[in-house]
Amino acid sequence: MFNFKTHNTSVKTEIIAGITTFLTMAYIIVVNPVILADGGVPFQQGFTATIIAAVVGSLCMALFANLPVAIAPGMGLNAYFAYSVVQANGNVDFKIAFSAVFVTGLLFLLLSLTKFRTKLIEAIPQSLKYAITAGIGLFIAFIGLRMSGVIADHPANLVGLGNLHSPSVILALVGLAITLVLMSLNINGALFIGMLITGIIAYFTGDLSFKDGITSMPQLPEGVIVWNPITAVSDVIKYGLYTVIFSFLLVTLFDTTGTLLGVTEQAGLMKNGKLPNAGRALLSDSISTTVGSMFGTSPTTAYIESSAGVAAGGRTGFTTLIVAGLFIIAAFFSPLIGAVSGVAAITAPSLIIVGSLMIGAVRHIDWEQFDEAFPAFLVILSMPLTSSIATGIALGFISYPLMKIARGKFRDIHPFIYVFAVLFLYQLVFLPH
Structure with missing residues (x-):
């Protein structure tokens, strides 16, 4: 078979x-x-x-x-x-x-x-x-940092560095360091093994029962x-x-x-x-x-x-x-x-590292062409800042055809993209998001 x-x-x-x-x-x-x-x-x-x-x-x-x-x-x-x-x-x-x-x-x-x-x-x-x-990678990493307490709410800047003296934050950073070492050594199952080791540490520190x-x-x-x-x-x-x-x-x-x-x-x-x-x-x-x-x-x-x-x-x-x-x-x-x-300290490092792996996709974006780069930048930036993957996608699909039309490249765009742009624009303006 x-x-x-x-x-x-x-x-x-x-x-x-x-x-x-x-x-x-x-x-x-x-x-x-x-x-x-x-x-x-x-x-x-x-x-x-x-x-x-x-x-x-x-x-x-x-x-x-x-x-x-x-x-x-x-x-x-x-x-x-x-x-x-x-x-x-x-x-x-x-x-x-x-x-x-x-x-x-x-x-x-x-x-x-x-x-x-x-x-x-x-x-x-x-x-x-x-x-x-x-963009999803940044969003996931941001969630991991918030979950672990490494990043916390800030009255002026919305977010800032958390309390590095907190036992949970210390555990998360130790877990992140362990997993990063395993990843650097190209050990299969590094994320899983990292969680396992962090869990053992948490058990002996009383954080896990x-x-x-x-x-x-x-x-x-x-x-x-x-x-x-x-x-x-x-x-x-x-x-x-x-x-x-x-x-x-x-x-x-x-x-x-x-x-x-x-x-x-x-x-x-x-x-x-x-x-x-x-x-x-x-x-x-x-x-x-x-x-x-x-x-x-x-x-x-x-x-x-x-x-x-x-x-x-x-x-x-x-x-x-x-x-x-x-x-x-x-x-x-x-x-x-x-x-x-x-x-949270056990699972957060995996989110942060998975996010770092996903962000590697930016290397394939043509940053020399502004009409390609800016819509991509808008997607990447807006996902973590708005806490919405859909909003990031919407802004990218709206700005992309707009910039192409401005440069006289409207014929290079598939009709589907124009349809997507109209649908996303309608969603942002008239529907809850």
């Missing part, structure tokens, strides 16, 4: 690759429920939903697409869900917000069955794609949150969540596609510049997003951390099958994960 000989690999190699991939992305088991909790999602619900989405997506990728690319709820998308969709809208709770994610998943499914997805990705300017990735034990059966306190498409669509219409859906689609579209292309190219699986089983791979992500939203997590994406497994020799879906199996095992350790998530 996995064609080990064709791909010049073995079961042993694939198992090692699967373990490697899991360790590099295991931080999401802790971090995702923490971020979703800021949007009102009960931790246990977010934890189990994260596991379900990762297992479903990775299994589909393994069995349908036979690719060594794991799927799980995406960083940035979870922050957008919690802070821009729920916290920023007092009349929208997490259950209503999941209706928007559910509809996004269904639309994603439809797009994955057509060529429209490819056309949409091609229409988005490269500079804006990279700017959105970088396991009052509820270590293991338990998986639970979903809220049950299935959304399952009826009609109800979900009516929620979207009632609360005007069109921009939310568009933002989810936009980020997920090129995030997943870009990761798939990058990882499969690294694995040598690209054939004549084309991704094998591309349709099935995209469909796997779509199914994961839809199922994940039903139980309580934000949209999923293909994980760039899969490149670590590929570097370890992973070439087939068996690698991803191992990842799915390890996620299932992790589902029985919710008390342990819950205790760890309660100590």
